[in-house]
Amino acid sequence: MELLILAINAILVGNLVLAKFLGICPFLGVSKKISTALGMTMAVAFVMVLASTVTWLIHVGLLKPFGIGYLRTIAFILVIASLVQLTEMAIQKFSPSLYEALGIFLPLITTNCAILGVAVMNVDESRSFLPMLVYSFAASLGFGLALLLFAGIRERLETAAIPSAFKGAAAALVVAGILSLAFMGFTGLV
Amino acid sequence: MSLLVPILVLSGLGAAMGVGLAVAAKFLSVAEDPRVEALVDILPGANCGACGYPGCSGYAKGLVAGEDVTLCSPGGNATVKDIAAILGVEAVTVVEKVALVKCAGGRNVAPDRSLYVGPQTCRAAVLVGFGNKECRWGCIGLGDCAEVCEDDAVEFTADGLAYVVADACIACARCVKACPRDLIEMVPKDRKVHVLCSSHDPGKITKNVCQVGCIACKLCSRRDGKSFVIEDNNATVLYGEGSRDVPTAALICTPGAVWDANMYDQVTWLTDPEARVHLKEQQAEFKAAERAERAAKKKKAAEAKKAKEAAADKAEAEPAVGKPEKTEEAPDQEPEKGAE
Numbered sequence: 001m002e003l004l005i006l007a008i009n010a011i012l013v014g015n016l017v018l019a020k021f022l023g024i025c026p027f028l029g030v031s032k033k034i035s036t037a038l039g040m041t042m043a044v045a046f047v048m049v050l051a052s053t054v055t056w057l058i059h060v061g062l063l064k065p066f067g068i069g070y071l072r073t074i075a076f077i078l079v080i081a082s083l084v085q086l087t088e089m090a091i092q093k094f095s096p097s098l099y100e101a102l103g104i105f106l107p108l109i110t111t112n113c114a115i116l117g118v119a120v121m122n123v124d125e126s127r128s129f130l131p132m133l134v135y136s137f138a139a140s141l142g143f144g145l146a147l148l149l150f151a152g153i154r155e156r157l158e159t160a161a162i163p164s165a166f167k168g169a170a171a172a173l174v175v176a177g178i179l180s181l182a183f184m185g186f187t188g189l190v
Numbered sequence: 191m192s193l194l195v196p197i198l199v200l201s202g203l204g205a206a207m208g209v210g211l212a213v214a215a216k217f218l219s220v221a222e223d224p225r226v227e228a229l230v231d232i233l234p235g236a237n238c239g240a241c242g243y244p245g246c247s248g249y250a251k252g253l254v255a256g257e258d259v260t261l262c263s264p265g266g267n268a269t270v271k272d273i274a275a276i277l278g279v280e281a282v283t284v285v286e287k288v289a290l291v292k293c294a295g296g297r298n299v300a301p302d303r304s305l306y307v308g309p310q311t312c313r314a315a316v317l318v319g320f321g322n323k324e325c326r327w328g329c330i331g332l333g334d335c336a337e338v339c340e341d342d343a344v345e346f347t348a349d350g351l352a353y354v355v356a357d358a359c360i361a362c363a364r365c366v367k368a369c370p371r372d373l374i375e376m377v378p379k380d381r382k383v384h385v386l387c388s389s390h391d392p393g394k395i396t397k398n399v400c401q402v403g404c405i406a407c408k409l410c411s412r413r414d415g416k417s418f419v420i421e422d423n424n425a426t427v428l429y430g431e432g433s434r435d436v437p438t439a440a441l442i443c444t445p446g447a448v449w450d451a452n453m454y455d456q457v458t459w460l461t462d463p464e465a466r467v468h469l470k471e472q473q474a475e476f477k478a479a480e481r482a483e484r485a486a487k488k489k490k491a492a493e494a495k496k497a498k499e500a501a502a503d504k505a506e507a508e509p510a511v512g513k514p515e516k517t518e519e520a521p522d523q524e525p526e527k528g529a530e
Contacts, residue, residue: 086211089219090218
């Protein structure tokens with residue numbers, strides 16, 4: 001039950017993008033088409049769960065015992081960057097079309113604050129292994145939910161008759177704000 | 191000691207990641223088709239985008255994936271041959287093209303209507319009341335086409351008319367997209383006869399705003415309907431199969447909208463008023479010659495008709511003589527049959 005609450009909290013109430021401002025870059029950058037948004041969601045989910053697991057292990061098994069928790073940030077960034085590199089290679093090998101579609105945003109996962117944010121949050125809250133795993137996965141699901149909702153809206157926005165001054169990035173940011181407003185309605189759910 | 195631990199831990203971590211990635215790179219490496227590199231080498235390297243790909247390397251990748259081999263217009267036939275050789279497919283001959291500005295109306299023949307002082311680009315100028323030229327179809331001469339041309343193939347006459355120097359043009363077609371009036375067309379390099387007017391106004395209006403505009407009189411399309419067509423008040427040269435450089439087209443075009451490169455080179459044609467005078471003389475001569483020829487033909491036809499009539503008269507007379515002969519012969523043969 002606790003895990004379920006944790007998951008709902010991560011997906012809806014404390015949505016990474018719309019409530020915590022994390023991972024805005026891919027949220028705005030890869031949301032033009034639902035298909036690429038889905039690819040990005042899967043890439044982020046994969047990297048997030050993997051990175052959270054590995055960083056948690058490093059924190060618990062390496063940094064904590066040696067009492068060098070202050071190296072957390074640099075160690076986590078190192079691990080995340082390597083994992084993203086690995087993911088990039090794997091995607092290029094197994095799904096060239098997804099690789100083309102993600103383009104520059106795949107390397108940008110490296111500096112994606114959502115990934116580092118989740119890793120740090122897990123450690124800060126001193127979660128044990130299972131809640132850590134659930135939270136990381138749920139957080140990536142929340143990211144994916146926001147991204148897909150946003151991509152769906154933007155696809156329709158392309159053909160909608162909106163004032164030309166709003167077209168493009170401006171409309172996207174306005175929609176993002178409204179979407180965030182909607183997610184604020186979940187506050188107090190759990 | 192307290193210093194050594196973090197250093198060791200972090201460098202150990204870094205080393206582990208590095209080794210891991212090195213191993214992964216080996217297993218996950220994507221082998222690139224060696225033909226791609228060979229194709230990039232033989233493509234012109236202009237990265238002009240005429241093929242529809244972002245650059246030559248993009249087209250090379252597309253080619254390996256089965257793209258049409260004839261898309262590289264800067265390279266022309268030689269490149270198509272090289273591509274075909276590398277890919278092992280049959281080479282196709284392509285028509286090498288060159289950009290042509292379909293307007294001959296410099297300020298000397300197609301005057302400005304007003305002074306334009308806004309941003310000095312054609313794109314901006316056409317937004318202000320159809321541009322500042324009397325003719326709302328013609329070249330404004332602010333050089334949006336020259337702006338995008340990386341080979342400096344677009345030049346201007348003293349009267350503010352853009353034209354493309356064929357020898358410098360690599361046929362990337364960037365200027366075609368840049369011209370807000372759609373004046374530029376890619377035409378076969380070996381063609382000599384072109385209509386240098388894109389006005390779709392009725393002849394009456396065109397005549398008032400430009401001395402060399404097409405008035406859609408249909409003289410050219412009537413002469414050779416496979417090479418010229420009148421569409422929406424404008425004569426268009428059909429460059430496709432079955433068409434030809436009509437040698438007399440320039441001689442019959444009343445306003446002189448047809449440019450025949452066999453008669454005048456481009457710069458002379460666009461800038462030298464003498465050329466127009468000369469053409470008028472030629473046209474008059476041609477007209478006279480044609481009239482004389484027609485008269486001669488008429489005369490000949492009349493004579494031929496006369497001769498024919500005479501022959502017909504004769505022929506009418508002849509059967510009258512021939513018929514009795516036949517009837518005489520037939521009875522001759524019958525008795526022979528009966529005797530047998």
